[in-house]
Amino acid sequence: MLTRNERSSEDVTAMMAEIGRKARAAARPLAMASAERKHTALLAMADALLRNKAAIMEANGLDMAQGEENGLAASFLDRLKLTPERIRAMADGVRAIAELKDPIGEVIAAWDRPNGLHIERVRTPLGVIGVIFESRPNVTADAGALCVKAGNAVILRAGSDSSNSSAAIHACLAEGLRAAGLPEDAIQLVPVTDRAAVGEMLKGLGGNIDVIIPRGGRGLVERVQTEARVPVFAHLEGICHLYVDKSADLDMAVKIAVNAKMRRTGICGAAETLLVDRACADTHLLPILKALAAAGCEIRADEETREFYPEAKAATDADWTTEYLDAIISVKLVDGVADAIEHIEAHSSHHTEAIVAEDAAAVERFFNEIDSAILLHNASTQFADGGEFGMGAEIGIATGRMHARGPVGVEQLTSFKYRVRGTGQVRP
Amino acid sequence: MLTRNERSSEDVTAMMAEIGRKARAAARPLAMASAERKHTALLAMADALLRNKAAIMEANGLDMAQGEENGLAASFLDRLKLTPERIRAMADGVRAIAELKDPIGEVIAAWDRPNGLHIERVRTPLGVIGVIFESRPNVTADAGALCVKAGNAVILRAGSDSSNSSAAIHACLAEGLRAAGLPEDAIQLVPVTDRAAVGEMLKGLGGNIDVIIPRGGRGLVERVQTEARVPVFAHLEGICHLYVDKSADLDMAVKIAVNAKMRRTGICGAAETLLVDRACADTHLLPILKALAAAGCEIRADEETREFYPEAKAATDADWTTEYLDAIISVKLVDGVADAIEHIEAHSSHHTEAIVAEDAAAVERFFNEIDSAILLHNASTQFADGGEFGMGAEIGIATGRMHARGPVGVEQLTSFKYRVRGTGQVRP
Secondary structure, three states: OOOHHHHHHHHHHHHHHHHHHHHHHHHHHHHHOOHHHHHHHHHHHHHHHHHOHHHHHHHHHHHHHHHHHOOOOHHHHHHHOOOHHHHHHHHHHHHHHHHOOOOOOOEEEEEEOOOOOEEEEEEEEOOEEEEEEOOOOHHHHHHHHHHHHOOOEEEEEOOHHHHHHHHHHHHHHHHHHHHOOOOHHHEEEOOOOOOHHHHHHHHOOOOOOOEEEEEOOHHHHHHHHHHOOOOEOOOOOOOEEEEEOOOOOHHHHHHHHHHHHHOOOOOOOOEEEEEEEHHHHHHHHHHHHHHHHHOOOEEEEOHHHHHHOOOOEEOOHHHHHOOOOOOEEEEEEEOHHHHHHHHHHHHOOOOEEEEEOOOHHHHHHHHHHOOOOEEEEEEOHHHOOOOOOOOOOOOOEEOOOOOOOEEOOOHHHEEEEEEEEEEEEOOO | OOOHHHHHHHHHHHHHHHHHHHHHHHHHHHHHOOHHHHHHHHHHHHHHHHHOHHHHHHHHHHHHHHHHHOOOOHHHHHHHOOOHHHHHHHHHHHHHHHHOOOOOOOEEEEEEOOOOOEEEEEEEEOOEEEEEEOOOOHHHHHHHHHHHHOOOEEEEEOOHHHHHHHHHHHHHHHHHHHHOOOOHHHEEEOOOOOOHHHHHHHHOOOOOOOEEEEEOOHHHHHHHHHHOOOOEOOOOOOOEEEEEOOOOOHHHHHHHHHHHHHOOOOOOOOEEEEEEEHHHHHHHHHHHHHHHHHOOOEEEEOHHHHHHOOOOEEOOHHHHHOOOOOOEEEEEEEOHHHHHHHHHHHHOOOOEEEEEOOOHHHHHHHHHHOOOOEEEEEEOHHHOOOOOOOOOOOOOEEOOOOOOOEEOOOHHHEEEEEEEEEEEEOOO
16 A cells, blocks of 8 residues: 555656646747747737736735745745835846747858758757746746747756746746737746655656756755756856956956855856965055955955955855855955966866956966866956847856756757758759 | 775776776867867877787787687678778878868857957867777777877777777887877776676766767667766667658659668668658659669558558568668658658658758758757768768767767867957956
């Protein structure tokens, strides 16, 4: 006889398999939908979000009350909370995605062969995308809209703490799909169940999920990377570095350091470690550290830095690989760009690194020898963002090297195929 | 106390872990190696292959003798066999790879932002590539050279039946790396051990393999897809279709059908199923089938086709999903392009499909609605090949939709990163 748990787990498996089949079935009409039809659907989704603001607020109120009862952290509750302004921003976000250029069918490359064959590489959808996310309910709208724009079906798995909010938002997306005559199954929201649903998604639902995108904390991303049997666009943590070279303009270095660390400390593009060229320690180190401290930043430094700035706490080994997501920075003196590169290659999560320098040779070396998704010269690490790159909305910053790297926007959610036109050619 | 087997498996684990660490260590100098240095290394590899022809032939003689003793199939022994001509062709192949444009550092896209940031997307290596292959020893040279050209380190795992040949070829590649001052560990050949070595590679050697490329039969590819914990460029079988529309030029259809099926029956781009538009069955069916039969092809057909051509054997359901790799073709009548698309989407391995038609609307529909890596119009499916696409050598045809699709040449073995140049910008 089955115990209650086993039965429940079998039910989840069957439910998820059905969701997978529906997504695959919806993927084909969506892949073939015209740009106009997808545009119509996305605008209708945005309208529905505004029209149903009250219902979304009410659903969010249930989640907030439950979250407070469950004693969730204030930062978590802040991410969970929706306001009329946040709902409007969500609708604006969907509208902005609607207005992006439709990627599907775009000819990315074309060439002719000596035998007269004309070859085109053409953008196509990826298929079915699984998105697993945590607290922020707006991911429901962002991810749903981005996937549809790129012609993909999507299976969304929201955190259980935001289940009411996500369901209310999802109802608006479904309304938009219906209004445009697109299959509602193109955006499915997994009903709240236990974590077994996530496990099923990671197994790929019998070939019916083509790629998984986790959006959440380290625990989620690590679980996904360990268990997933399908490709993953992993958004690892952002252990981002700022290196100040001896050739750096001091004012610029101060301004960029404060912005990279303190503009918003909770985003993945925030700097976590500051490396300063030993050759400019006398001139540059103190002004930068004082500006950071004045902005409210805690400084954890190596021994040598503390000789210059005794107010700093002593950094431990763990500090060089910690994503604080807080007003804390680790600081270290290095021997020029070569030493900075060594430190970064050894400790970075390969997300984003910046150099402040006037010496072109140092910049070129930094750009060539560091293998991170985004490298910046004389600019803040906080520009690591799809919107700032001009890609429109993004679903995260991929830190892997396969398929998508850096901001994952509409284009990164596509694949391609080859179209070859001949006039009767056969191969000799 | 450990049994002998357990000890051996631990030894394999330790050996493979060491190979992984060495590959990762070699990947960085290789990623930063100049185009010129890689060019030098590849030419030196080609020279070494020619200079060591006798040693390679001798090693191959050992494999052939062992293979005959083990009763390997004649077709397997033919793939295993090396001749002076085949060695020369291998060296020519490596030389051709040397002469390809170096992909690393290429700016794939560049744009400016309103705030003055200049963004570039630049090609980078993938990292460490694991290639697992079976009988053909020349894959050692092809895969090694392609990976090095793209700045990657590679771990090669040859079939045990070709171990002596592969080792002799590998020695030449190592000679080329040495001659150019590149780390020898950039191309490692896993010593012959049991299948445990493959299992270790599929687990990713502790993060030291970035992608696995299996090159071999269905058994190998399926094992890789089931067990791999790292991304895979899967080359599934090629169940390629040829559709002859009612608007097809008959002579062209005959010529393409015979070429697509019979030019070489053992390659993945060979056609396995012929779909003929019912509307032209009276005119087109018999000439095509008779030409195929005259070329030595066995025909397995649906009931309706057999009414036209009773000499055909009856096709079973299995025939629609079988990659014969032999002089056999399955044949079916369909109701125009829509029905052909339905059949292909249901039975194809999404490798390559061709349409013969003069009706532009039918061609567009075929091109838009079929989601296979390569679609051809009025040309033979046997053009599904990196060389024929003008990409130079290839390591296979990827049938997945992630990262690489279609021929996997040098460019497909790369990733990219972003370089952003500013003048002191901070994010508002």
